[in-house]
Amino acid sequence: MAAIGSNGKTTPAAVRVGKFGRYLRSPSTRMAAFGGLLTYLSYAYAHSSWANPTLICVSIFVGVFLPSYAKLSNKAELWANNRFGFVTAGRLGRFIPQLAFNLVMFWLMLWGGALNQLGMASVGGIAGAALVTTLASQGTQYLGGYLVARGVGDANRNTLVGILVNVTLAALGTAGVPGAREGFFFLGLGLGGSLFLIGLLSDLRSVAAPRGGIGLYFGTFNPFHNTHLSIIQAAIDERGLDKVIIHPVLVPKLHVDAFRKGELRVGHLKDGFQVYEKTDKADSNVDYFPTGNVFLPPETRVALIELALAEAGMADKVEVAVYSETYYAKGFQGVIAEIKRRHPGARLHTLHGTDFGGMLVRQICDECGWIYPWCILRRDKISATAIRRGAKGMTPPVVTDVLAQISQNLPIVSAGGRHFRNDNGVLTEGD
Template identity: 45%
Template structure:
């Protein structure tokens, strides 16, 4: 990795900003600007945070893939950060930034680490939820969340009674919110109202046999009268990265966009978690309709096309449209346990009392394999369309 590419990376800059803020907060709170231990620790945190973020994301994705349970994934994300925070506070005490006794009222090193981790996880969840709804930028929101958490924690270590109360209320409150949302979501996936309608969102790049199997199973298991499908127009990650010049379309291949990163790309971001090749929106829409017809599901499945609503409000807007059409009816959110499926699960949870219908992906059916030429994984009409595009 080139040093210049690292230094211009938004994720790296975010990490360095957090390190600087940490140094300023603890240095000011404890008059420790000249403490070499504090300087070294903050430098380490500033450099390490982007790598920690990627690691925790990977761990959560792995657990989600195998369980489709939000609570387990969030617990796995929580534990590494807790261990990291324990190490940070031990290092601060050993470096003499503040005495161990100043943490007694906060439960010692373990107590303050637990509350700090709860607050951090909860605030990051809110920051990302706001970014998903087009309120602020993802990186900037996370920076604000981490910054607020660092400042509040640093002030709490001073020993002021009001700071202790604010810290404990702030941390425990956000932690409970973070885990309560996940627990309620998992509970709704097990205890649900039968009937109503289902929604199934994704890239559908292209629609394959597992998509159709999920729809059939959900209709039977939940007694659904209708299922609405909607695909992304341009995935939000790609739309924003294209706008910022971090990725570009390198070529068109068999009707698909082929993306590549540019020199402005963030070295810590995986821009193509589901592959670099994407059929155009209109093509994917036609393939969805053909697959539904092939599967004999046209009477119970409606393929929606709301590109203007999606471009303004993403799947939140599409889901709001479905709710307006089915007032008073339970809505069931179909999704797989893969990365895209769990991302959609988050949208369901942030959109009201949606009943998730999670399915752990164990088959070997892959849209990536289909795009790369594998046959027999989608319907006959879809394969004919793909062959015509070739």
């Protein structure tokens, strides 16, 4: 099979072989294979079913499809978040398909004789085992998300780890092993149940929030557009906010780590935007670009926010805060702590969308104390992705003007009475 065609281009077959090779080298693929082995060993040991063909088939299925299962779980939660805007809805979006999957798996293994019937009966049969397993899985996956918010791992891989922990405890618990069964119930009903309670309290705060205080608006703002302005104004009006503090994402921890490991690189520049690309070292099962792979440098995004707010006459109500050292050391948790230190006793509100980044911000804020969410269900046609692809009419005039100057690679960019040096899209104020 020729890898290169007569025109010098790689053939589709070679591309498929390369993708398959990267899939096999993926840490997530190896982790899933380990998960299949762990499933077999845990259930075979706990239920004395070493030679059971059903267990062997289920374990192989888990080992092959676990990465896809993790991705689908994350997408189901994201869809529910975008559709309804409530944390509880998103967690139910993850819970319901996982419950259905676990019901099928336990039914198959019980039907195939892979499970101890007395042990299963001690945890409520197929329905009880599936319910507790799913709740426990929710809890461990929430802990995985908690770590992602702190720059540890990524959403899909952390979900895999949570599932693997749950597999072992579920195997021992459904066999009725003393201590393991109680731990199984605690992890499911305790941790998983607490997770839903935390989400419900967050949803209640979002609909019963008092007026007044400071709004926190975190996001990439890549670039700042008309909807951002309208969201700020609506939040000020509806919640009676004294002011809003904007702190943009600088460089996400996921990307910092991936660049350091050589998994990502800046492939090229397009109209002043940096286009990130995966290298051959990248993990094929990791979603490096949940919000896209085209970015304005953080210095430029900050300048655009400041210019747009000044043009809209909102600079007196909105503060653009950039605590670089705090952000890179402690993430938005540290930023929130710094804002609390600077504004002691102030009531805080979180402005956020229902996309991946917005709900991640919501989770971070929920973990940082009694902060009132202000959720934005995006129903307009304005899209940062479309803007990065060249769409017009979606940004404030000054942002449109600056982006046009950057796209021409002008050495000096002037707007709003300010002047910036332009170094391949990186704006630095000064003539």
